Amino acid sequence: MNRYTHGMFTPRIAALIDELDELAKTRTDALQVPRAEGELLHQIALTSRCKLIVEVGTSYGFSGLFWGAALRRTGGRLHTIDISLMKRDSAQKTFARADISDLVVCHLGDARSVLATIDGPIDLAFLDADKESTRAYLDLSWPKLAVGGSVITDNAVSHRSELADFVRHVRSMPDATSVEVAVGNGIEWTVKVR
Incomplete structure (x- = not known):
């Protein structure tokens, strides 16, 4: 954990962030946000005083650690969705090791189906899965989003061409x-905004 984030996270969460950050360097399927982005997401959740975050694309739970650390302070919950049983199970173990399982509901399945079952108001939706379905995830989340709430879509720079139509739309x-x-x-x- 770098010196700038000291005190932001419990020692357990900090150690797991380091562990999963290393995992991403060795596995091609560890699709996760970079650490600096995770730190920004944590700050956004804190300053927005999020009570309900919905994440599409759990992967191994890296961003979930940042969300969980913020939600521990705000008294909120995370609903995270992944289509991979292996990743969902691995993330659940990570959240248990981080002592945030009580804050996280891990859903397995197609996000379009799962999003329809989650009640709002949603304070923040994080879209970080298959880029071709991003608009569908937005359309399912937006009506449940609180006024003042955020939809944060990952890969706006790294996948600019795949998300160009989506960005024009939002x-x-x-x-x-x-x-x-x-x-x-x-x-x-x-x-x-309204």
């Missing part, structure tokens, strides 16, 4: 404001 929504933040893979941060 920037044209009359009830939203949206901006790219070039940290990590780059995020498109969309806020519901």
Whole structure:
């Protein structure tokens, strides 16, 4: 854990962040946000005082550690969704080791089906799965999003061409404001304004 994040996380969570950060260097299927992006997500969740975060794309639980650390302070919960049984099970073990299992509901299945079952109001939706379905995930999340809530879409810079139509769409929504933040893979941060 770098000196700038000292005190942001419990020793357990800090150790697991380090562990999963190393895992990403050795596995091609460890699709996760870079550490700096995770730290930004943590800060966004804290300052937004999130009570309900919905994440599409659990992977091995790296971003979930950042969400969990923030939610421990805000008294909120995370619903995280992945289609891979192996990744869902691995993430559940990670969350148990981090002592945040009580804050996290790990869903297995197609995010379109699972999102339909999650009640709002959602304070923050994090979209980090198959890029071709990002618009569908937005359409399912947006009606449940609280006014002032955020949809954060990962890979806005690293997958710019795949997300170009999506970005044009969110920037044209009359009830939203949206901006790219070039940290990590780059995020498109969309806020519901009414």
